Amino acid sequence: MLRVLVPVNGSAHALDAVRHAAFMFRDRCVSEVVLLNVQPPLESGRASAFHSLAALRKLEAASGEAALRDARSILDDAGASYVAQIKVGDVAQTIARAAAANDCDAIVMGTAGRTAVGALLAGRLTNKLIRMSRVPVTLVK
Structure with missing residues (x-):
């Protein structure tokens, strides 16, 4: 069976993908889900002038946990096997x-992004990911 990675950022669109993964788990197409939240590095911005690196990492972890909360709930309700991770980077x-x-x-x-700007930004991320990934990328609307 398959192991799928589902990136989540707390948005409704990301939760649609989590629901799809939960459905695939219930249909026995997926054996495990890897939930991933990616935080942009805070030290590259102005925050690094006011906070230590350790404090910035705590902020990133708190933001990541908040973004994962609803996704965990969906998978828990489905009885799905999953692991959740928070990473920092591009x-x-x-x-x-x-x-x-x-x-x-x-x-x-x-x-x-259902707006023109949101669709443009999402398209850039999706295209970049498709080029970089060695596994298939499925988009859920």
Whole structure:
């Protein structure tokens, strides 16, 4: 059976992908789900002038846990087997690396942005990820 990686950022679109993965688990198509939240590094911004690196990592972890909360609830309700991870870095690169590191067979992610700008930004991320990933990427609308 398959192990799928589902990147989540707390958005409704990401939760649609989690629901799809839960459905696939219930249908016995998926054996395990890897939930992944990617935080952009805070030390590259102004926050590094006011906080220590340790404090910034705590903020990133808290933001990651908040983004994972609803996704965990969906998978718990479905009785799905899953692991949750929070990583810091470039979103597309980190997702591709996490899929490889966790021996995932596929990536399932939600489409983002129903506005023109949101669709453009989501398309850039998706295209970059498709080029970098060694596994299939499925988009859930």
